[in-house]
Amino acid sequence: MAHVREMEAADIEAVAAIRVRGWQAAYAGIVPQTYLDAMSVEGDAAQRRQWFSQPGQESRNLVALGDRGPVGWICCGPYRGEVPGPGPVGEVYALYVLPDLIGQGIGRILLDEAHAQMKDQGFEASALWVLRDNHRAQRFYERAGYQADGAAQDDVYDGITLTELRYQRML
Template sequence: MVHVREMDAADVEAVSAIRVRGWQAAYALYVSPDLTGQGTGRVLLDEAHTQMRSQGFDVSALWVLRDNQRAQHFYERAGYQADGAAQDDVYDGTTLTELRYQRVL
């Protein structure tokens, strides 16, 4: 796992990337709600892409909650596209569907 940047909890939680089956996956990107829309997430994601490329990866993938349209639009603006894959995960007894997005680095 690669931590790209970690700041004070009041600002940005973290962004990290993991290797999955020969390609790189953006695992988690958290930005404080009061900072959304200011470019912080994009800076973190761009740095994650730089780290992935430096490790020799040419594709990135990530999972986005099906009902999180804001996140879907964020990743689409960053060049990601849904590839049709979906998975269900159970969190605290609630089943949530995630959609896989991919992009060329």
């Protein structure tokens, strides 16, 4: 079973691979294939190295470690944008697991740890955004206690507009 720890600089390439492979698997048939094909581990790692070197980050990056090193990654922190609730709200910015390990509980372990850390930071609720057509992710988050709250936002990928739905749960 995987265990969770804070991401370190040495994890950047592994996390980039988890994120890129995660996108390419989870969003095939949803996000334009041209966009997914253009993603690279090297490009993602370069962006992640730049971000990682910036001081004063409010977000938390956690990795799940398995037999072969990092196998999952979650990033969370303060809600970005207008806070959707009366109390302090945290946000799960991203959660990815190596595609061949999905369904083994790694994502849930990461999510549970992110919830615990957000609660320790004083957040009363957690929010996240899921692509409207990503039904697998919606089921995963619903099983973890999240509910769609009616908010939606659009993002454009290679000229195609895709809608994301906001989900929330109390911590």
